[in-house]
Amino acid sequence: MGLRVSPEALAGEWSLSFADNDFVNAKPAGSRLGLAVQLKFFAAFGYFATDATEVPDEAISYLAEQLGVRETGLDGYDFSGRSGRRHCAEILRHLGFRRMKRADRVALAGWMATELCPGGQSVAAMLEAVFLWCRDHKIFGPSGKEMERLVRSERQRFLECFLAGVADRLLPETVARIEASLVDPDSPTGFHTIKNDVGAATLDNMLALADRLAFIQKLTLPRDLLTGAGKPWIDQIVRRVGTEKASEMRRHAPKRQLGLYAVFLMVREAQIIDGMIDLLVETVHKIGVRSKRKVVAGIARDIEKVYGKERLLVDIAGAAIEAPSGRVCDVIFPVAGQEKLAAIIREHRAKGTLERRIYQVMRGSYEAVAQ
Template identity: 45%
Template sequence: MENIVNDWGLSFSDLIFLADQPDDIRLETALQLCHLRRTSRFIEDWSGLAGNVISYVASQTERPADCPKSLFDDRRSRRYRKRVAEHLGFSRPKQTDLTEFETWLLSDVVQRGTSLSEMTDLGCHWFLARKLVSPPEQTVERIVRSVRQRVLDGYLSEVSAQLSASAAFELEASLAGPRGRTGFQRLKRDVGAATLDNVLDAADRLAFIQGLGLPDHALLDIDPTWIKALVRRVEGEAASEMRLHSKEKRTGLLAIYLMSRRSQLIDGLVELLIEVVHRIGTKSKRKVVKRIAADIEKVHGKEQLLVDMATAAVMAPKGIVSDVIFPVAGAAKLKAVIDEHNAKGTLDIRIQTVMRGSYANHYRPMLPSLLSVLNFRSNNKVWRPILDALTLIVRLNEEGRRYAPAALAPDGSIPRKWREIVIDGRGRLNVISYELCVLRVRLETHTDRAKRLVSSITEAA
């Protein structure tokens, strides 16, 4: 009720004004008066007016609470609306007012990236603050749409103008051949499951985008809401629809999309890398455990066997092993115990060896592609050993080296249990094993930190 009183209450001067109006339009005039004062607009469709509002205003004017039925464009209605505007001190906007309104939209509203309905409401408040009768809501919305389109067209033209000739050519070629290696449809695809082919494919797409030299700073020239809207628009259009736009618009749209898409590809690529390394470890462990189970027979009753051996030794402390121990625990059984112990003791080494073979023979081709597109950066000292290790891996790959002095490995980059497979008997660093060690231990076991480490590339690049 409080809102109705505030929004639809009539003052003493209002009642005096209404007393001079014909009885049959007094209620209608009162409703238009309250609505204009509140919104700067006149009511065009009476059906949208709540019954309790009509009843409240009717009680103040002492008229029946009947919903008005006059047409908005009726000559008589236009005359009384003019008198209402004069009573409240409102005037019709001139062309200079409309020009000022558009200028205000350009400088203060559209840049925010708010929705069309919000911009329209802000526009009506602009007219209200200046005591101007707002054009119909549809007209205000049309003006807002026009200004929005001018802003977006201008922004896309600016982005397009900042593209190099080669980048513009590549973008046009991507739209012309949407299913090619760098085609529009392929660039929009997700990274897919964690397979070597998908890693190489995602790295290839990322390398293409990075090679375009797109103007990243352009993303800072407009509200992020607009960037998201433009990206959604490109995602929803086919290459044939994109080609219907002007050259400046389509190249600008695609450039904005790819600048945003790059960060998504980086995140997806890191996810693939971590999943691939995890899969190598899981499969290798399963394979080794299966082999161990096939190679040895588990010795049961080892605790009782130890008690029997201890009892025999105490009973004949000076006896010969073959005479005292073997009758209790035969040589074959003791050998089985030794084999089981040795197999368990070398489990980590065997798993690492199988992982190395799987990585070297199948997955290693992904590393150069990954390192060429992922630029790891961080100001956190905790990450320094990993960053130094990755830098060393890049250098050793560029030099084509299989072995390197172990002293080159940064301190803390090789865990103790990996040293036996990473550093050979001659004190050399096995490059392939070192790569696997860094990927497996330093990235895969710190998944969340690795994602944050690479997610900063877009801002830092």
Template identity: 30%
Template sequence: MTTEESDLLYKKTLHGRLGFVVLLKFFQNEGHFPEHCREIPEAVLGYLANQIGVSGDNLSQYEFTGRTGKRDQTEILSFLGIRRANKNDKSEFAKALLTAMLPSDPTFNALQDYAIHWFRNRYIEPPGSARLERLIRSTTHTFETDLFNRIAKDLNPNTKKLLDGLLNVAEDNADGSSALSNPFSSVSWLKDDTGKVGLDRILQAVEKINYLRDLSIPGELLASLPAKWLQKYYRRASTESAWELRRHPDVICYALVAVFCWQRQMEITDNLIDLLIQVVHNVGKCVENKIDKKLLEDLKLVHGKTGLLFKLAEVAVEQPEGIIKDVLYPKVSLETLKNLVKEYKSSGKAYQEEVHQVVWRSYGNHYRRMIVPLLDTLEFRSNNSKHTPVLDAVNHLKSNREYRGQYFTDIDDIPVVGVVKFKRFDTVIEQDKDGDDRINRINYEIEVLQALRERLRSKEIWVVGACRYRNPDEDLPGDFSSNSDAYYEALNLPKNPEDLIEKLKTALEKALKHTNKEIPKNPWVKIIPTGKNRIRITPQEPQAEPENLAGLKAEIFNRWPATGLLDVLKEADLRVNFTQLFQSSRQRETLDQNTIQKRLLLSLFALGTNAGLKRIAASGDEASYKELLHIRHSFLEKNTLREAIAQVANATLAVRLPQIWGEGTTSCASDSTKIGAWDQNLMTEWHVRYGGRGVMIYWHVEAQSVCIYSQLKRCSSSEVASMIEGVLRHKADIDIQKSYTDTHGQSEVGFAFCHLLGFNLMPRLKGVASQKSTCRKKAAVLVTPILIPY
């Protein structure tokens, strides 16, 4: 305490002194006054009591909300130069809240913190906790009401009429019993997304998206509104039946359904693009797998083919007039010659031609029926003129969808260069009996679809009305063109690409010289002068188990011999209070916070352990299945769940003792795990290495085994992108400088992006002997393997 602050304690009683000091210091640190002594940590209370020479027990006699407390608060505010908040202050705060905070849909705790800082910076005492809560909730309600009015006002009468028709289809009764009379053009029909990938599912999705487009939802208006609020309303409308939506006032009802239809249209568009990419992939891959299986059953490798050829040539020269079965078969048997023919057909050009023929038949008879409606529904665009030929080729396929001829004879207007790969020209462009060029229609369509698939996956071509496959320019910050210097400075990168390339060349040259100098001194690495794999790494012995590890395990088991996962989850929430992050997607919630907390923990436990809500509900009388389902639909959301995981991870990092766990780490490791999934999931794929159908969970774990990020991915998708995403998007309180991964999580492009983003990629290369470090004339590729054993 300062001298001026100590002078304020004159003529105060012992318990009055302690209460005054607690009020003063609490306000200076927190920006508001406490309402009860329970808000004061015991350590802080003991420290303040010791400073003024009184006992901490005296605080129990002090009334924080009594006359003495209010008089002391007035004296403290006068001493600090802070005035009480008036009506104008609250109005200005509400305006600031509407413009600065609410568009990002923050948590209620974040809004409270913002309020306290807002009033503190203006030397104004914030309202009490109850009044502040009412002010924040009132302002939030005003913000939502304005959003609903803006959306509903922009809907034309015809759109409202169609939305009424969408909601008036009988779906269910108030008691939840089914009363569905017509499954089409209803909310449940739009929500449904089940079934395997096939023609019926594609046609159903096309029908849905055409129906949603006919609604004429004002997309420009919705795109300008806060994205988080729209996601919240989409979740809310997705979990409510038509009967529940009709119960809302007209403004809220129209706004919710409009947001749902607009978001659902983008979601179905993304699904259609996924289906297109998957179907085009299946056109070639399924055929290759079928032929490979057949060839593996019949194939018998023939060894010593050079010697066999010499024997055949020698006999043919000596007896040119002889009969084959009498001259050649004694030297080389008929069975051996048959195996030679099979081996030839299973490799090289013969194999490719057989694959192409089967693809041709499969596409023409089956897959083309799926492709045509997809191309008619999706509108493709590109920001790069280099990909214009592919767009022209797609438009050509659309305009000739009804053509059934085998060849296109008028080839001058058909784009080929930039669409068909050079090695496939012979299969696409053929010659007729007169020597004139013509295009094989089916072969050309297959090549166009393959080119379209490659460019869709890299977003070189994007789709109008999509979300994940939208215009890549929309992924940039809105002010990037006007504020690009600040963004380049934040990344610590030069705007001139030549400067960057020169810097990379210098760094690579230095790294290569260092590697060349140090490798001969490394006892674990040997360079073999001959052979294909010239780098040999000696495996290290595994580290010995720490001496105290067994004792630590035994002590933990003695203290908590039968602790359940649900108890651990509950204890973590009592310490961290992560359930406060989950907010209802509805405008108001009648359940009290304790009930919400209990049901949230039960729902998280049911989903996290895969036990299911029904089984958890049946295990006791804490909550019914319907009650847990309400929590699941109204509160649980992916982004909020990520924030809760990050909060638990940060709390774990904060309580670590450095003398045991060491100082904070700046590295993490990442890898994936295969998990089985139903075929109805669009992301389900067959895993070529592990076998079986499923999806992959990609984990990021810091050096002391705390998972800081996880994500869902396809079995065939690149792990490089997942590795980079986890490093960038995790919210743990660690600054990752090194990312360790396996061979699948690295590539030349991955090294380049990691370098530009400011962290080092440290892969455990499986085939380290075949890796190369290259320095090109105009660009440098930072692929210097770390030659140490793992």
């Protein structure tokens, strides 16, 4: 099955002009639909289809309707056969295309280097853009495989130039520190140590991260160069360095080695800072949880649980009703002693201030950590 195409694209890309109709209808009826399909496919994508599965089904139906033929007329069309190749050559002459020359190849390579490669697009996306460039310049490029080789070559050339540019900006003392990190990869600032995970929220881990961060910041890396390559390139470099051992890194050419490690360290610096923030937040959370438990335990010790308060209230009410004019010490205290009433008051006040005291301690803990 072919790809889907919108009604807008049908009208814009698959409509036959008067000149197209004259060109197609000049051919035998049995080959008209196949010729029209190749004509509009090339006009849309900049290269010829190799079989009917590359052509959207709606486009085939739309072209058949314009020509007044049945869609089954495409079944016997040989896209790669002798007639198909002759039709491709005729389509190029009809559209005014010419074969790619050496100067065209140089111009295309320069365009890829400045417009496509820096963004870090995939090979497939770049290949599609290259064919459209050729179409817009009325140039018929080489085969798809040769075009793909050209795209991959330009991508590799861009990456090597980018890494060499980073290496050239490194100070001599920076180069010495980077090389020492690769020579002794398990040292506190070695290659393997720099790549290690953050670890648990402990004082040792925080100090180790601080050492790694200080090491990277002393290198004075050319961070402005990161804008010269798109995020896909940076992510690719970081993934590659992250999976290699120090011995594998040392096998790279000097400039490539320095460029790869320098880019990785620029990104790793931000990752270490994020890791330190996460550890700090986790530490503050632990302090808060412990403080809350301590406050709750202290308040619980201060609370004297008084049992039977409801029954005691009934007895006090009964005594007050029987002697409404009597003194408290004569009427109430015989029923509920002074100490028991004081305990009830303490219990009530302690419960009422529990949440407020917890909040005060938690706030004080966070302020202390922030300072």
